[in-house]
Amino acid sequence: MRRSRAQRAALISAGLSLVLALAACSDPSQDDDTGTSDEGTSDGGAAEDTALNAYLYQAPNSNWSPMAPAHGPDVIVMNLIYDSLLGVNPDYQLYPRLATGLPEVSEDGLTITYTLQEGLTWSDGEPFTAEDVVFTYNMVANPATGSPSAGKFADVEGAAEVTAGTADTVSGFTAPDEHTFQITLTKPNLGIVGLTGNIFIIPQHVLADVPVDEMDTTDFFTKSPNVGLGPYVFEEYQTDQYVHLVKNPNFREGEVDIDEIYLRPVTSDVATAQLGTGEMDLVQISPADLSTVEALDGIEVASAPGAGFIRTSVNELKPYLKDVRLRQAMLYAIDRQQLIDEALGGHAQPVNASFMKDALPDDLETYEYNPDKARELLAEMNWDPNQVIQLTWIPGQRDRDTAATVIEAQLNEVGIKLELNQVQPGELTDMMNAQSYDMTLYGGGNYATEPFAVYPIDSCNTHYPNGANLSFWCNEEFDRLVQEANQTVDEAARYDLYRQAAVIENAEVPMIWLYNPDTIWAHTDRIQGFEPMGDQTNPFWNVQEWSLDG
Structure with a gap:
């Protein structure tokens, strides 16, 4: 009924x-x-x-x-209890927070200098200095702390030695004085500001004595009261x-x-x-509820375009998921526009690459809904219809829950036996650490502010846990193009390189792109x-x- x-x-x-x-x-x-x-x-x-x-x-x-x-959800909490050198505004532009302005970059592109606000204190009253920033960046750049973001600092002087375990600190992180933080690079890296300027700063005076290899288990990050900026x-x-x-x-x-x-x-x-x-x-509402919420007294509705997208990773460490034709077949088998229309009331756009804005070329394969094409690709690769693939996700968001059921039905229709697996956050983390999942449904990210943000989710050097590449895809030419773009000062040439990389990503389908949703907020007046x-x-x-x- x-x-x-x-x-x-x-x-x-x-x-x-x-x-x-x-x-x-x-x-x-x-x-x-x-x-x-x-x-x-x-x-x-x-x-x-x-x-x-x-x-x-x-x-x-x-x-x-x-x-x-x-x-x-943890990032939402951390955005309230910590602060960072830079933030991102609703237009996806960087703006200063703990810093007095955007950093200065030397003419050779090898030195990045932040000037910090003066007179700031931690929530416990202790003074904040550049040494706190040096300490934080050393922790985040050291894979021994459990940090999956260490790969973002590969071009920082001394980072390779820390990763190899031959040095304790990154020599390229320095504090010339208590209000100045500098990053020294081994080669130009134009994207590092956008990728690392929003790192949450943690207090050196509280955590200095915690062994590096125990940083990911120390109770500071779970106890109350926490100390932050x-x-x-x-x-x-x-x-x-x-x-x-x-x-x-x-x-x-x-x-x-x-x-x-x-x-x-x-x-x-x-x-x-x-x-x-x-x-x-304050609630982030489903587009399906928009008309109902707009009719409520005393409620205001506002929306903004997303900077990330909803997708499923495909674990290429599993031999049966390695063939690109399987992933292409999955995209052809899913009617993403119908999903957007029915689950999101049209408040989203299909995605066919991870790049956004000027880094996205116009001539990509759009993978329009074509179940016959999907079946052709599966037949071409001799796909075993009895092979079970499990899709794991954390339930609770209506559009993602709907997406999971739609994906299940439409992949099964073309001969891909998909099973759904709802888990809690801790269970998913355990599966990620064990690399035991087949596919995971998730979303987020900001790929609108800095195109190089795609590198951590796609590169050969950032396979989880060393980065956010949950599909374990690797294409050396893609990596070369993105790295070259990141070192290219000329903006037109830089974005041309990103567009070339996007063509490779679009063809090889490292993940199953679904949609970029509008984020709709409803709040009391x-x-x-x-x-x-x-x-x-x-x-x-x-x-x-x-x-x-x-």
Whole structure:
């Protein structure tokens, strides 16, 4: 039986009432003496109108470490409790945060100099200096810490020695004085600013004595209170209920207006229902709910184009997944436009390469829906229809859940036996570490600010855990073109090289590209100062400018 939107909303609300009743006894943001005034107006927090409840699209791993593999919900928390030299604004342009401006690059392209803001302190009151930046970059550039981002620093002087274990620190990271941080390169690397300027800075005075090989297990990144430079301090995580943060009284911008934030890992359906009942203030909504949410009183809707995309990795370490024709067949077998129209209300664009904007050529193969072509490719490679492929993902986001079921049905239709495997974040991390997965469905990334950002997800040198290449694809000509582009000062020539690399990637299909979604935010009109960000991991990019009215 097909239900109307109103009927579905009523069912969601009815089921939600029981959930909220059971949770209230252990959830401080729902207690009458902390969250609801005598007049019956809930502010969702410990003090009247000073707490904000926001949707967290998945449960976090609760490891707030810049050296941990990137996991979107954890990155959202880290964007609140840490800060970085540079940030990315809603136009996907770099802008200064801890730095006073964008860095200076020497004429030979070998020295990058950041000037830091003066007078900044950590949340525990200790002064922030360039030595904290040197310490942080050394930790992130050292694979012994468990950092998957170490490969981004391959061109930094002394990084190779640290990777080889013959040096303890990277000689190319220096602090000429307490307000200056320099990176010295072995060859020009124009993309390194965009790839590494947003690294979350961690406190040397707290972590200096932790052995490097224990950095990924130290309890600093899970305990409360955490020490950071961001507008908020981590207070507690109640598993599967909320992440609680309180404002940092020493934040560099001065007084933060909103006292507390509760990040709530619930499904998108529940989050939308809570937005309607007033129990949620900020939600990333599904396009399927857009018309319903727009009809709610006191709710404002804003959207921004995404900088990343939803895709599935294909583990080429598995012999049965190595043939490029299989991956091409998968793309032809999936009706991505239908998926976009039905699951996202048209608020997305199909993707046929990882590059974006000016780095994307116009003449790529578009892999339009063609199941007959898919069958031809499978027959050509003598594909075994009894071979089972498992697609693993973390459930809870409606478009991704829908995408998984559509992929399952349409691949099975052409003779690829796909099985779905829903897991929790920790389980997926274990599978990644063991390289035991066949395919994983995930999304995110920012490929709009800096084209070289594609290199970590595609290159031969950044196979996980040394980078974010979860498909273990390798094409040396692709790597050569991208590296040459990254060293080319002339912008027109640089982007031409990126477009050549995109043609190779498009033909070899290192991953199954699905779509680039618009990010749609809905929030109570009590929030003032909110500016929509297309990056779903950073809705709080300017939270220090927010306030809650009434």
